Amino acid sequence: MTSHTILYLDDVSVVFDGFRALNNLSLFVDQGELRAIIGPNGAGKTTMMDVITGKTRPSAGTVKFRDSDLTLFDEAAIANMGIGRKFQKPTVFDALTVFENLELALKAPRGPVACLRWVLAGEARKRIETTLEEIGLTARAHDRAAILSHGQRQWLEIGMLLMQDPELLLVDEPVAGMTDQETEHTAALLRRIAGTRSVVVVEHDLEFVRALDCKVTVLCEGSVLSEGTIDQVQNDPKVIEVYLGR
Amino acid sequence: MSTSSISLPATPRLTLRLALIGAVVVLALIPLLNQLPAGSALHVGDFIVSITGKWITYAILALAIDLAWGYCGILSLGHGAFFALGGYAMGMHLMRLIGPRGAYGHPTLPDFMVFLGYQELPWYWLGFDIFPYAFFMALFVPGLLALIVGYLAFRSRITGVYLSILTQALTYALMLAFFRNDMGFGGNNGFTDFKELLGMALNTPLARAVLFYASLVALVGSYWVCTKISVSKLGRVLVAIRDAESRVRFLGYSTTQVKLFVFVISAVLSGLAGALYVPQVGIINPGEFSPGNSIEAVIWVAVGGRGTLVGAVLGAFSVNALKTWLTTAAPDLWLFALGGLFVAVTLFLPKGLVGLFSRKVEK
Numbered sequence: 001m002t003s004h005t006i007l008y009l010d011d012v013s014v015v016f017d018g019f020r021a022l023n024n025l026s027l028f029v030d031q032g033e034l035r036a037i038i039g040p041n042g043a044g045k046t047t048m049m050d051v052i053t054g055k056t057r058p059s060a061g062t063v064k065f066r067d068s069d070l071t072l073f074d075e076a077a078i079a080n081m082g083i084g085r086k087f088q089k090p091t092v093f094d095a096l097t098v099f100e101n102l103e104l105a106l107k108a109p110r111g112p113v114a115c116l117r118w119v120l121a122g123e124a125r126k127r128i129e130t131t132l133e134e135i136g137l138t139a140r141a142h143d144r145a146a147i148l149s150h151g152q153r154q155w156l157e158i159g160m161l162l163m164q165d166p167e168l169l170l171v172d173e174p175v176a177g178m179t180d181q182e183t184e185h186t187a188a189l190l191r192r193i194a195g196t197r198s199v200v201v202v203e204h205d206l207e208f209v210r211a212l213d214c215k216v217t218v219l220c221e222g223s224v225l226s227e228g229t230i231d232q233v234q235n236d237p238k239v240i241e242v243y244l245g246r
Numbered sequence: 247m248s249t250s251s252i253s254l255p256a257t258p259r260l261t262l263r264l265a266l267i268g269a270v271v272v273l274a275l276i277p278l279l280n281q282l283p284a285g286s287a288l289h290v291g292d293f294i295v296s297i298t299g300k301w302i303t304y305a306i307l308a309l310a311i312d313l314a315w316g317y318c319g320i321l322s323l324g325h326g327a328f329f330a331l332g333g334y335a336m337g338m339h340l341m342r343l344i345g346p347r348g349a350y351g352h353p354t355l356p357d358f359m360v361f362l363g364y365q366e367l368p369w370y371w372l373g374f375d376i377f378p379y380a381f382f383m384a385l386f387v388p389g390l391l392a393l394i395v396g397y398l399a400f401r402s403r404i405t406g407v408y409l410s411i412l413t414q415a416l417t418y419a420l421m422l423a424f425f426r427n428d429m430g431f432g433g434n435n436g437f438t439d440f441k442e443l444l445g446m447a448l449n450t451p452l453a454r455a456v457l458f459y460a461s462l463v464a465l466v467g468s469y470w471v472c473t474k475i476s477v478s479k480l481g482r483v484l485v486a487i488r489d490a491e492s493r494v495r496f497l498g499y500s501t502t503q504v505k506l507f508v509f510v511i512s513a514v515l516s517g518l519a520g521a522l523y524v525p526q527v528g529i530i531n532p533g534e535f536s537p538g539n540s541i542e543a544v545i546w547v548a549v550g551g552r553g554t555l556v557g558a559v560l561g562a563f564s565v566n567a568l569k570t571w572l573t574t575a576a577p578d579l580w581l582f583a584l585g586g587l588f589v590a591v592t593l594f595l596p597k598g599l600v601g602l603f604s605r606k607v608e609k
Contacts, residue, residue, distance in 0.1 A: 053496060079498035091493045093486045100482050110499045112507035115480035164497065 006031045006198050007052065007168055012061030013222075014047055021047040022058070023222035029168070034194030036209045036230075037202045039219035040242060045202045046088060048219070049170050053085050054078040065168065080110065084166030088173045088202075090153040094146035098137050098156055101145050102128045105160035128163070134189070135159040150177040158186070162193075169199045175208050187211035206230070218242075262556060266469075273298065273462055277455035292454070299458040299526045301566050306461075306468045306519035308546045308562035309555060313472050314512040315544070316552030317481060318505060319488030321406070324413030325516050326540035327420050328388035330530070332517030334424075335387060337437035337530040338371060339380030340448075344441050357439075358432045368430045377444060384521035385514045392513030393506065400502040400509075405491065414537050421535030436531025443525050454526075461522045465559070468515050472555050475508070484508060485553075545588050551598025560599055 007029040014022040022044045029035050039045055050056035051063055054075040063070040070078055079085075092101050106124055108114070132138045135155040140148065145156060154177055161169055171190065175183040187208060190199055194214070203209055209216060209230055216233050218226040226236045233239050276298055279290040307329050314320040341356040350360040354367055373379045395416060399409055427433035446453040475481050486494045487501050494501050524530045533539075542565075550561020565587070572580050595601055 055492075055496075074500075075492070075495035076498050076500045079496055085496050087493075087496075091490050093482075093489055093493070095485050095489055096482055103479065104482055104486060104494075105497050112480055112483075112504045115483050115504075116475065116478045118479040160497070 004030045006033075006066060007200070008062065008064040009048070009052075010062040012048075012051060012058045012063060014044075014051060014056060015059045020222050022051065025061070025219075025223050027217065027224065029198050029200060031198055032195050034191060034199045034212060034214040035201070036212050036214055036216045037200060037219060038204070038206070038209060038216060038233075039225070042221075043219040044222040045219055046172065047222075049085060049172055049202065052078075052170060053083060076110070079164070079166075082165075082167035083170065084161045084164040084168070085170045086157045086161045086172055086174060088176075090150070090157045092145040092148075092153055092156045092160070094144065097142050097144055098132070098148070099128060099141045101156055102131055102159055102163050105163035107163065107165045131159045131162050134162070151179065151182060154178060155182075158189070167197055169193065169197055171199060171201045173203055174201065175203065175205055183208055184211065206234075266556070270462065270466060273302070274459070277451075277458050280451065280455070292451070295454050295458060296526060297570060299454065299461050300523060301563050302458070302461040302465050303519045303523040303526070304543070304546065304566055305559045305562040306465050306522070307516050307543050308550065308558040309465075309468050309472050310512040310515035310519065311543055312547045312552055312555060312558035313475065313515070314508055316547060316554070316558070317476060317488065318484040318508050319405075319491075320505060320509060321410045321544070322413040322509075322512075323410045323537065323540050323544060324415075324417035325512070325543055326537075327413075327417035327535055328392065328513040328516035329520035329523070329539075329543075330417075330420070330424075330532075330534035331388045331391065332384040332520030333524040333530045333534055334431060334437075334520075335374075335380055335384035335517070336521040336524045337440075338374040338383075338431075339377060340440040340443060340525060341432075341437050342371070342375040342380075343443065344439065347441055348439075356432070356437070358435065359430070362427055364430075371430070381521065385517045388513040388517035388520075389510050392510045396506045396509040397502075400505045414540065417535050417540055418537050421532050421537075424532035424535060432531070434532060436529060436533075437524075438529040438531075440525065440528055448525060448528065457522065457526050461526070464518055464522055468518070469555060469559070471511070471515070475511070476555065480504070480507075542584065545584060547598075549587060549591050549595075549598055551600030554598075554600045557598050557600035564599065 005028050009027040012025045226233045226239050280295045282289045346353045348357040352360045546561040546565045547558045551557025
């Protein structure tokens with residue numbers, strides 16, 4: 001573990017009723033790194049995210065963010081350490097407006113009394129407006145999230161992730177339901193964020209992964225099958241076998 | 247579920263505010279009209295004063311339930327317990343004030359204790375002769391119980407129907423406990439035969455009017471507290487927890503803390519309601535803990551419109567008005583009507599009575 005490693009998974013296993021969702025998985029992500037994770041269905045991608053964000057406790061292994069052992073904390077505490085997550089299925093708060101969704105995600109004291117006393121000051125408002133611009137939802141700011149299209153919900157989730165100002169972003173299938181143009185925009189956005197933050201992207205769309213232009217990790221049956229550039233992994237015989245069948 | 251009224255546009259909000267002020271003014275007139283000579287066309291009978299005063303305390307309970315359920319999704323079927331505990335605390339004060347005027351004429355012990363052979367006042371009765379202490383306990387005890395139960399339940403992530411069952415069991419257990427004579431709370435007879443409060447003889451027009459106005463002030467105050475919460479960012483966090491609790495956790499909010507916070511506030515408001523209720527009805531007994539009471543209170547909120555504060559108040563008044571009318575007109579029908587009402591509201595009016603109005607406003 002070098003001093004630049006921000007996320008450190010070593011020998012992590014998750015067993016559900018005898019099924020090994022993660023099988024001695026080891027993965028290291030550097031500070032400022034952009035990393036793509038691909039793999040067939042059931043490879044353990046989402047379980048890996050669950051372990052990092054505290055939703056699932058590993059049966060064995062070490063999970064560290066900087067120097068903190070993540071297995072000791074709950075979801076809220078981990079989120080407050082600076083790990084943000086965008087879910088595969090966008091979950092935004094339907095009863096609230098787009099603006100309110102972003103305001104809720106905005107990095108600020110999270111206690112009940114602090115929320116009761118919260119006043120939206122100029123700077124916070126500006127950050128929300130900048131993000132609205134970034135995710136192309138300025139015109140929809142005061143619409144309820146319930147009436148957004150699937151693609152717009154994806155953008156709103158990405159926006160909420162940005163509002164949290166995390167050090168590590170875990171992004172699960174960000175471009176599902178997006179147009180080609182939007183996909184390009186997302187890739188550019190993630191590339192821009194990486195550098196100052198670390199970003200881990202799980203995605204099926206290989207064109208999108210190519211556009212990210214970063215190190216790719218292939219997961220299969222709960223452990224790392226291959227790692228390298230997109231060309232390296234696409235030409236790896238083990239990967240070809242898993243993806244194309246025997 | 248998008249029942250929140252958070253983002254009402256400006257005009258309906260103004261209309262709502264005027265309607266609320268109007269309703270408070272009309273309610274405030276009731277004790278005054280009671281002072282008119284009995285022959286006058288505008289005279290309001292004693293019965294109307296006391297029953298409206300009682301409904302006002304119910305409306306406070308409904309607000310408390312709505313804050314927890316309508317906004318935060320915590321469906322407690324045991325809020326009657328907090329209400330009854332507040333009522334018992336006030337009842338203890340009223341019992342102490344009877345002093346030597348009891349049937350046995352004992353200087354400090356209430357009649358039931360003399361009857362049961364108590365030699366001295368149990369320690370937990372000490373201090374209840376002092377009004378501020380008794381009033382404080384009426385709020386503190388329900389709040390503390392909510393804090394303990396809520397902490398254990400929310401920390402273990404007990405939600406939905408399991409939480410409802412838990413709270414239902416809680417009120418049932420308390421009912422059984424309060425039925426026992428050796429609890430020191432008067433067993434199944436509870437407390438009654440109160441004489442005075444704050445130097446006023448009860449059952450006089452003055453006491454009725456004072457208690458009525460105290461309840462009205464408490465209702466307006468509770469409404470203000472709930473509004474403050476619901477329009478703040480905390481209110482939006484509550485709605486978010488109601489609709490997708492685990493997502494809120496991943497945003498870094500401790501949902502346990504937030505839920506505990508509103509649950510305790512809700513219990514304190516229920517205790518306040520109970521404390522105002524008891525001197526007006528003149529009795530408190532373990533029947534107030536009965537699970538049916540808590541369920542009925544939840545139905546008021548559902549009928550009025552959960553997730554809107556006006557709805558809770560409207561529901562408490564309208565369902566109880568119906569109950570008062572029906573239990574005299576056709577007593578056997580009341581439970582069927584209550585059940586039918588709940589089914590009908592769930593099927594046809596998911597937003598309650600308020601939904602009827604707001605549909606017009608929104609479109």
